[in-house]
Amino acid sequence: MEFLAQVFEVILWAVFLYWLVKRVSGWLSGRSGRPPEVHRQPPAPTKTLHRDPVCGTYVSEDISRRLDEGGTTLHFCSDQCRMRYLARQNRSARA
Numbered sequence: 001m002e003f004l005a006q007v008f009e010v011i012l013w014a015v016f017l018y019w020l021v022k023r024v025s026g027w028l029s030g031r032s033g034r035p036p037e038v039h040r041q042p043p044a045p046t047k048t049l050h051r052d053p054v055c056g057t058y059v060s061e062d063i064s065r066r067l068d069e070g071g072t073t074l075h076f077c078s079d080q081c082r083m084r085y086l087a088r089q090n091r092s093a094r095a
């Protein structure tokens with residue numbers, strides 16, 4: 001019966017070690033597995049948008065057609081809108 005007692009003792013140790021390894025590895029993976037906290041910030045506006053007074057489209061100032069008028073700069077989406085605006089100004093100036 002002494003042999004059986006030794007086997008039982010070995011099994012108990014094996015179970016204990018298995019439990020220990022599982023617990024420690026789970027604890028470690030639980031610690032490292034957590035996603036890193038990222039502070040999400042809304043993307044900063046890269047370019048200022050200006051409203052085209054003719055068609056109402058918002059255009060970025062680096063691609064807009066500009067027109068200085070009375071100290072303010074107007075931004076147009078295309079030369080067409082710019083010309084249309086100028087034509088309208090001429091018409092109103094004439095009238």
Ligand SMILES: [Zn+2]
Pocket residue numbers: 052054055056057076077078081
């Ligand atoms: Zn336009």
